[in-house]
Amino acid sequence: MTVSAVLSLLNLASVGVFGIVLSAAFCDLEWTRQRKGILAVSTVLMLALQAVVSLHWGTSLARYLYPVITHLPLFLLLAVLTGKWLWPLVAVLTAYLCCQLRRWAALLVIALFPAGGTVLQDAMELLVTLPLLAALVRWCAPSVRSLSHSPLSLQLQFGIIPLLSYAFDYFTRIYTDLLSSGNQAAVEFMPFVCSLAYLFFVLQTNRQQMLRSQLEQTQNSLNLQVAQAVREIDALRESQRKASTYRHDLRHHLQYISSCIENGRTDTAQDYIRSVCREIEASKVTVYCENEAANLILSAFAARAAGCGVDFRVRSALPQTLPLPESDLCVLLSNALENALHACQRQNAAGLPAFIETSAYEQDGRFFLQLANACSTPVLFEDGVPVTRESGHGLGVRSICAIVEKYGGIYSFTQKQEQFILRISI
Template sequence: MSSLLTEALSLCNLAAVGIFGIVLSAAFCEIEWTRRRRLLLVGCTILMLALQGVVSLRWGTGLARYLYPLITHLPLWLLLAAMTRRALWSLVSVLTAYLCCQLRRWAALLVIALFPAGGTVLQDATELIVTLPILLVLIRWIAPSVRALSRSPLLLQLQFGMIPLLSYLFDYFTRIYTDLLSSGNQAAVEFMPFVCSLAYLGFVLHTTQEQQLRSQLEQTRNSLNLQVTQAVREIEAMRESQRKASTYRHDLRHHLQYLSACIENGRTEAAQEYIHSVCAEIEASKVNVYCENEAANLILSSFAARAQHDGIDFRVHAAIPLILPLPDSDLCVLFSNALENALHAGQRQKQAGKPAVVETTAYEKDGRLFVQIANSCSFPVQFDAQGIPTTSQPGHGLGVRSICAIVEQYGGMYSFARQQDQFVLRISL
């Protein structure tokens, strides 16, 4: 009777692990589950379980475990490959599901450790009991993440499938096909720790590369945000200038009528004062022309207005041609970041009651653009080993990195220095 119970539990456990692996493998694949595909999976599952049962009853469960890759894993892989049209990921899914079967085994080993008298009957019974709860947990919380990996590049899929493959081969060649593991073979005992070491090193390398890529993308995103912000400022400045120009054109007739009345009544001084006031308003609304380059003019004019509002002495000596070796968007990022930092330094100077001056010098020579932006700086500045200014304030320092990235992109040179209460940025590209 005990032998019959043991054999029955072993058969049920073999069927349970088969259903566990088949359902979990299918859950790891991205399949649109139509009624026909569900029936196909159920039918194939019944056939595979029937084949396992025939082999187990005719030749014993030992032979069934020995032939398991041929009578279960291979047909399952071919079935999933036919349903998904993705042979590699179908194989990865089958191997990953097999690896997850270790959860059943370890749950049973834990119970055996607590109740050693139970033997193989308790082990089979425990594995049988925990099968459904573990399967439901894996399908609910793990399967969606695994399916998401199926959309990853081929190299990442191979990396993901490497551990399940090695675990599968190790399990069969050291525990089922041979007794290397139970005999204490040194290579067999140390193999999986070795694999774990390699997997950890690979994980570290991959994570580092991902972090570097993420940093580059973050830097690019910040640069694009700055470009968009500056473009919005430029467009708004042009719109405001156009609105004022339209207003002056519309009011020109009224201005002339007023001046004509002043002249007719001999009020020449009032006419002169009125002319001066109108000219001052027009002068205040115009975009200053510092050089031939329109984008540079808009940027410099925008920051000149901000500097005037903050009481900062803003000086410009620019001879920038219309055509430059870099697009207007990158020129915008360079000037905007550099002048933004200079104005921030000027604001700190004003708050400390000290003079604030920002002086911009830019010119083109022999096909290269040279830019120098110097601003008053009476407070200390920290530099890293590469001579780039650093700050511990959150959200700051992105502008400097954007400047460096653009200059390096065009094979140029840059330098940051603090000289005699001045912070000086020099760029050549």
């Protein structure tokens, strides 16, 4: 056997090991001793089959039959080990695509030393196989493996280029001579695929960037509103604490008033009574339900509604513990009531009736909220969600939707009979 034939056979074996190991590294598997043993035995069997075909019929036929004697068994083996079918196929095709790196390293040397011919090319491919395999397994394989948990649509997108490269390589270089004969379609095919892939990548990147920007904007809005809601709750808690202090000190107030009356200072007593009443009324928190946060927010908006001349009615049966954190409950209630109050203020400005009706309760571990308010102005909806063209508005609705979707709940916005109704279930 000539040196050229030996190098060609060794190169065929090395590319087989390269592809098998890299395909296995691209699959997200815990490589136990048993699985490593299965892979090692399978590798030996596939290499033996390649050697038999090469020695009896030549390496050209071995390369011709390579998809059947190597790639198909490797795909079936990885499919059985992983319990999946799509990702093992993507892994095998991607590993085959990475074999181009070996070929290009050898072609670079051939370009510098053209007299070496195929012998030098096989030798260089053999030489770079192990270092290149180690580098790909160390730095590239973890990133490729992480994509195996992506949705099937993303896995298909990732595998389309390796699939086209695989089909192009075999049908234009191994099964036919279209590429070497200079067929224009064959020569231009991969540049065409690259241009399409680049445009698709640009469009996908732009779409993802827009979604990311929208999510960041929504997140920033939520963070600001949560901070505001927390500040409001702290202020209301302080007011409640002061009211508790006044109730605790009621005996001292009564003693002072009694002393004023006994000394004939009735005007002073009346003034003192009025001042105490004003302070207590200012810090009044109505008890609507057991949930402290809901009480504080409902109480604050009840006071604002009273100041605006809006009829404010509440039916609430919320326990202290709800299926969502206090911060998200604050954002939901505050945004919903804020929007309703703004609508009622427009009703008042137009000389129309203004009211807000809030119903909230918990049942079977789910939180339910319905808020209805007067609204005579037609509301613009897009995909069932109210929208506004006014700058700086609409963040409240987006915040409500984001929180409900965060917990897999449902929401609905409707307008009928000059009422706007929001329903939430989480």
